[in-house]
Amino acid sequence: TQLLEQSPQFLSIQEGENLTVYCNSSSVFSSLQWYRQEPGEGPVLLVTVVTGGEVKKLKRLTFQFGDARKDSSLHITAAQPGDTGLYLCAGVTNSGYALNFGKGTSLLVTP
């Protein structure tokens, strides 16, 4: 059972376009992380958000944690082919330690 629902599941856009990926849950998380995974490799941590309402920016990527700490979004401005990959959100509940992953959003950015 996936605690986190990600949308969209697939996204194919052209270079220069903007996009937003969503991560939603009915559970409260003490922290939420975003990862990017390329084929045949492990997920690479992009950011951790901890405080409800928190916004973090990483170059062209903007991450937001919902006020209630149940959801998050990732916005990419002016996407580039190098942004292609599987974007995974993962939350840790207050009582746990395991990362609960969504199924991921597969992003393809074409030149």
Place this chain on the structure above:
Amino acid sequence: ETGVTQSPTHLIKTRGQQVTLRCSSQSGHNTVSWYQQALGQGPQFIFQYYREEENGRGNFPPRFSGLQFPNYSSELNVNALELDDSALYLCASSGGQGPSYEQYFGPGTRLTVT
């Protein structure tokens, strides 16, 4: 600083066999978690080891077992392999147990069961 490494990178086994996967944690990390990622899915938590003891377990049967060694490296053992065990097995290390510690992943071992 050495990152998380896993071996082997690929493995093909037959249904009913046993397999051992290995993970070396990042320097300075004492906690190792194992995840199974089936094709088209997000990683699913198998278990976590902290200072050589199992610290928590996901919804996986007992034929999935593990070990952590004094140098904090770890093994994942799977007995009586089933076709559905085919997946990418990921190891992640962190500086401690608990939600405040970020987990860093290795490249994974791709297991195929035929």
